[in-house]
Amino acid sequence: MRVLAVNAGSSSLKLSLLDEHEHLHHAADIPLRPGHVDEAALRAELERGGQVDAVGHRIVHGGSELVDPTVIDAAVLRQLHALADLAPLHQPAALGALEIIARLLPGVLQVGCFDTAFHASIPAAAATYALPAEWRTRWDIRRFGFHGLSHAYASTRAAELSGRAVEAMRIVTCHLGAGASLAAVAEGRSVDTTMGFTPLEGLVMATRSGSVDPGLLLWLADHARVPSSELQDALEHRSGLLGLAGSARMEAVLAAEQGGDARAELGVSVYLHRLRAGIAAMASAMDGLDALVFTGGVGENAPSIRARTADGLGFLGAAVATDRNSAAKLDAEIGSVDAPVRVFAIRAREDIEIARGVRRALG
Numbered sequence: 001m002r003v004l005a006v007n008a009g010s011s012s013l014k015l016s017l018l019d020e021h022e023h024l025h026h027a028a029d030i031p032l033r034p035g036h037v038d039e040a041a042l043r044a045e046l047e048r049g050g051q052v053d054a055v056g057h058r059i060v061h062g063g064s065e066l067v068d069p070t071v072i073d074a075a076v077l078r079q080l081h082a083l084a085d086l087a088p089l090h091q092p093a094a095l096g097a098l099e100i101i102a103r104l105l106p107g108v109l110q111v112g113c114f115d116t117a118f119h120a121s122i123p124a125a126a127a128t129y130a131l132p133a134e135w136r137t138r139w140d141i142r143r144f145g146f147h148g149l150s151h152a153y154a155s156t157r158a159a160e161l162s163g164r165a166v167e168a169m170r171i172v173t174c175h176l177g178a179g180a181s182l183a184a185v186a187e188g189r190s191v192d193t194t195m196g197f198t199p200l201e202g203l204v205m206a207t208r209s210g211s212v213d214p215g216l217l218l219w220l221a222d223h224a225r226v227p228s229s230e231l232q233d234a235l236e237h238r239s240g241l242l243g244l245a246g247s248a249r250m251e252a253v254l255a256a257e258q259g260g261d262a263r264a265e266l267g268v269s270v271y272l273h274r275l276r277a278g279i280a281a282m283a284s285a286m287d288g289l290d291a292l293v294f295t296g297g298v299g300e301n302a303p304s305i306r307a308r309t310a311d312g313l314g315f316l317g318a319a320v321a322t323d324r325n326s327a328a329k330l331d332a333e334i335g336s337v338d339a340p341v342r343v344f345a346i347r348a349r350e351d352i353e354i355a356r357g358v359r360r361a362l363g
Contacts, residue, residue, distance in 0.1 A: 001019075001020055001053045001054060001359065001362075002017060002018070002019050002020075002025065002050075002051050002052055002053045002054075003017070003018050003019075003052075003053065003054050003055070003056055003354070003355040003358045003359070004016070004017050004046075004049065004052045004054070004055045004056070004101075005017075005018060005056050005058070005350070005351035005352075005354040005355055005358075006055060006056065006057045006058065006094075006097055006098075006101065006354075007058040007350055007351060007354070008032070008037075008057075008058065008090055008093040008094035008096075008097050009032070009090065009093075009178070010032075010089040010090060010093075010178055010179070011031065011032055011178070012029050012030060012031055012032055013029070013030040013031075013032055013037060013042070013093065013097055014027075014028070014029050014030075014351070015027065015028045015029075015030070015042075015045055015049070016351035016355075017049045017050075017052065018351060018352065018355045020359075022352050022355065024351075025049065025050070026045075026048060026049035026050070028045040028048075028049075030042060030045065032093050036093075036096070037093060037096040037097050037100055039100050039104075042097065042100055042101070042104070043104055046101075046104055046105065052105060052108055053108070054108060054109050054110075054111065054358050054362060055101055055105065055108055055109070055110045055111065055358075056069070056110075056111045056112075056113050056354040056355060056357055056358035057072070057094055057097065057098050057110060057111070057112050057113065057354070058094065058113055058115065058149055058350055058354055059080060059091070059094050059095075059112045059113065059114050059115070060087040060090040060091050060094065060114075060115045060116070060146055060199065061080075061083040061084075061086050061087040061090075061091055061114070061115070061116055061144065061146075062080075062083070062112065062114030062115075062116045062117055063079065063083050063116070063140065063144070064120075064140050064142070064144075065079065066079065066080075066112065066114050066116075066117065067114070067116075067117045067120040068117060068360075068361070069111050069112065069113045069114075069117075069357035069358060069360055069361035070111065070112050070114075070361060071109055071110070071111055071112075071361060071362075072098060072110045072111065072112050076112065077095070077098075080095055080112070081095060086197065086198050087146070087198065087199055088232075088236065089179075089199070089236060090199075098110060098112075109362065111357065111358045111361045111362070113149060113353070113354045113357040113358070114148070115145075115146045115147055115148045115149055116144040116145060116146060116148060117148055118145070118148030118149065118151055118152045118183075118190050119143075119144060119145030119146075119148055119183070119190045119193050121189040121190055121191070122143065122145065122190055122191055122192055122193065123191060126143065126191065126192040126193075126285065127142045127143045128142060128143070129141060129142065129143065129196075129197070141197060142197065143193070143195075143196040143197065143201075144195075144196065144197060145181070145183070145190065145193035145194075145195050145196070146179070146181060146193075146195045146199045147175040147179065147181045147183070147195070147296075148183075148190070149350040149353040149354060149357075150173075150175045150295060150296065150348050150350050150353075151173045151175060151181075151183035151185065151190065151193075152190075152353050153348070153349050153350060153352060153353040154173045154175070154293045154295045154346050154348070155169075155171045155173050155183070155185040155188070155293065156188075157293075157331060157344075157346050157349075158171055158173075158291050158293045158342075158344045158346060159171070159291075161331060161333060161344055161346075162290075162291060162342055166185070166187075166188040167187045167188045168187070169185075169186075169187075169290045169291055170184075170185075170186050170283075170286040170287075170288055170289055170290045170291075171184075171185040171186075171289075171290060171291045171292075171293060172184055172185070172279050172282045172283055172289060172291075172292050172293070173185060173293045173295065174275070174279065174292070174293060174294050174295065174296075174299055174309075175295055175296045175299065175348070176203075176275075176294060176295070176296045176297070176298035176299035176302075176305070177206075177296035177297040177298060177299070177348070178205060178206040178207070178248070178297065179199055179205050179206070179208065180202070180203040180204070180205045180206075180210075180275075180296065180298070181193060181194045181195040181199075181202050181203060182194045182202070182203065182275075182278045182279060182282050183282065184282035184283070184285040184286050186285075186286040191285050191286060192281070192282055192285035192286075193282075194278050194281075194282075200235055200236065202278065203271075203274050203275060203278055204240050204241065204244070204270055204271045204274050204275075205240040205241070206240050206241055206242065206248040206249070206250075207236065207237050207238065207239060207240045207241070207242045207243075207248050208235065208236055208239060208240045209234075209235045209239035209240055209243070210239075210240065210274060211274075212235075217231060241253055241267050241271065244263065244266055244267035244270055244271075245261075245263045245264045245266070245267030245268070246263055246264075247264075250297075250298045250302055250305065251301070251302070253267050253268060254268065254302065254304060254305075271305075272305070272308055272309060272312070275309050276309060276312040276313060279292065279309070279313060279316075280313070280316065283316055289316050289317065289318070289341050290341065290342065291341060291342045291343070291344065292310070292313070292318050292335075292341055292342070292343045292344070293343075293344045293345075293346055294306050294309075294334075294343075294344070294345050294346070295345075295346045295347070295348045296348050297348075299345065299346075299348075300330055300345060300346075300347060300348065303325045303326050303328065306320055306325055306334065306343075306345065307320045307322065307325050310335075310343060316341060317339055317340035317341040318335065318339060318341040318343055319335060319336040319339040319341075319343070320334055320335060320336065320343055321334060321335060321336045321337065325345075328345045330345055330346060330347040331344065331345070331346045331347055332344065332345050
């Protein structure tokens with residue numbers, strides 16, 4: 001069975017056509033404008049790829065009910081549209097692509113694979129916000145977590161490279177891209193993560209703020225009279241590295257830092273401070289750490305970020321070897337050979353995790 005994996009990010013729509021052996025037959029990256037999928041470009045790539053037997057879609061938010069790969073029907077589609085405002089950078093584009101492909105490939109089953117699903121296993125202590133019970137019940141407020149497809153694949157791949165079963169390991173996976181999150185993976189299951197009810201919580205990201213004091217937002221709304229629409233736009237699109245350093249691209253920020261730019265120096269230091277603190281918190285959720293994994297655009301392509309992150313985690317037993325790290329070809333072990341915690345740089349392959357999910361859903 002040839003599965004088309006469709007991954008709608010914040011700026012592009014990635015397509016991967018995989019056979020039953022996970023061999024890649026066709027790949028494409030179609031630029032996205034906010035809220036718009038280029039149907040003509042998508043049609044052209046489908047024609048180039050050839051036979052498609054099933055389609056799997058990365059859907060960022062599946063809520064509390066959609067916790068397994070699920071064949072998309074009208075009822076599921078209604079559920080996903082209802083969740084769109086909780087993931088405004090991704091969900092509308094993913095649903096737009098799904099509806100276009102349904103027209104272009106009539107009769108081909110489409111399966112939703114949910115970024116939130118991997119984190120459905122986190123315990124109540126990690127998932128529950130200390131908010132009124134009425135709120136939590138009425139609006140299903142909890143930590144959902146995101147990037148689950150990436151965390152699931154990266155943890156499994158790290159175990160393979162370690163020569164151990166993932167069920168026997170405690171792994172912190174760092175998905176560092178335009179969006180960024182951590183997961184604590186114990187015995188192959190997510191037990192904690194940094195993103196929450198929406199993908200805004202947690203680490204500093206490219207344009208997203210990560211965690212901020214909710215009292216600050218209340219102050220901005222009540223005393224500075226900042227409307228909710230401007231708050232959302234600023235937190236989603238004008239914060240993170242962009243707000244700190246003037247650029248959303250880590251490569252550009254690191255280059256500016258090397259040139260002595262004070263804003264870039266601050267941006268990198270804040271980014272690393274939050275990242276190290278988050279990794280330590282994830283390790284504490286598992287009572288220790290066996291492996292640390294970097295993946296995503298920054299995790300794969302910024303050796304200095306990997307090295308400087310590990311520099312602050314020696315107390316956990318993690319250390320990066322300079323030569324292995326700088327010369328790493330993905331998928332690679334980059335940790336010091338005498339360190340108790342193994343460290344890896346792994347290529348993000350959400351497409352493989354999506355294809356696996358489709359096959360599980362279709363039996």
